[in-house]
Amino acid sequence: MTFSERLYEKLQPIWRKNHSHPFVQGLGDGSLDPDKFRFFMIQDYLYLIEYSKLFALGSFKADDVETMGIFAKLLDSTLNEEMSLHRQYAAKFGITEQELENAKPSPTTLAYTHYMLHVGQNGTLAHLVAAILPCMWSYWEIGKELDEIPGASDHDLYGEWIRMYSSDDFGELAQWCIQLLDDLTEGKPVEELEKLEEIFLNTTRFEYMFWDMAYNKGMWPTDD
Numbered sequence: 001m002t003f004s005e006r007l008y009e010k011l012q013p014i015w016r017k018n019h020s021h022p023f024v025q026g027l028g029d030g031s032l033d034p035d036k037f038r039f040f041m042i043q044d045y046l047y048l049i050e051y052s053k054l055f056a057l058g059s060f061k062a063d064d065v066e067t068m069g070i071f072a073k074l075l076d077s078t079l080n081e082e083m084s085l086h087r088q089y090a091a092k093f094g095i096t097e098q099e100l101e102n103a104k105p106s107p108t109t110l111a112y113t114h115y116m117l118h119v120g121q122n123g124t125l126a127h128l129v130a131a132i133l134p135c136m137w138s139y140w141e142i143g144k145e146l147d148e149i150p151g152a153s154d155h156d157l158y159g160e161w162i163r164m165y166s167s168d169d170f171g172e173l174a175q176w177c178i179q180l181l182d183d184l185t186e187g188k189p190v191e192e193l194e195k196l197e198e199i200f201l202n203t204t205r206f207e208y209m210f211w212d213m214a215y216n217k218g219m220w221p222t223d224d
């Protein structure tokens with residue numbers, strides 16, 4: 001069993017919670033309140049700005065030019081392809097680019113991105129990959145699962161999101177990252193694997209918190 005297979009098997013209970021969250025279920029059956037989706041896409045835009053910096057860090061930490069190049073491709077595809085989806089949705093919701101740039105992160109967006117950046121800046125390349133992998137892997141899995149629902153990927157509001165995350169292009173990047181984690185953990189001592197598993201678990205948990213934050217439009221409880 002590879003390290004990624006071990007992680008996937010062990011964390012299935014949390015992954016199933018993510019997949020069955022009412023926000024995700026609402027994307028699939030089209031019942032999601034558009035206002036919740038609007039909140040989600042703004043927070044996700046802010047999230048991806050910070051998340052993309054991890055790919056720049058990955059390129060810096062990589063030991064070979066090929067891996068550097070793929071992290072550079074991940075940086076480009078996130079900033080210029082994945083986030084173009086958010087800019088298009090923002091336009092649909094009448095949100096200007098200025099509003100998008102001026103939006104403020106929720107506590108969950110702040111905690112999730114800062115956790116990944118902390119791990120990415122202070123850890124090894126394997127730590128960085130363990131931190132970023134639940135993000136792309138779980139969205140690819142969720143995208144494929146929703147795409148199986150008849151008509152879901154044709155929904156006038158949520159269809160484009162489902163098509164993006166169920167696409168072969170997005171899946172290829174997720175699969176590359178899965179393979180990279182397995183390559184980086186080959187022959188590693190059990191203590192190192194346990195540390196990587198903890199990082200992967202934490203960002204898997206943050207994925208659930210992000211769905212929940214979006215569904216409840218959770219901002220700072222102390223603010224009006």
Ligand SMILES: Cc1ncc(CO)c(N)n1
Binds near residue numbers: 044210
């Ligand atoms: C919170 C979150 N997780 C994963 C992805 C996939 O890139 C995303 N866009 N946002």
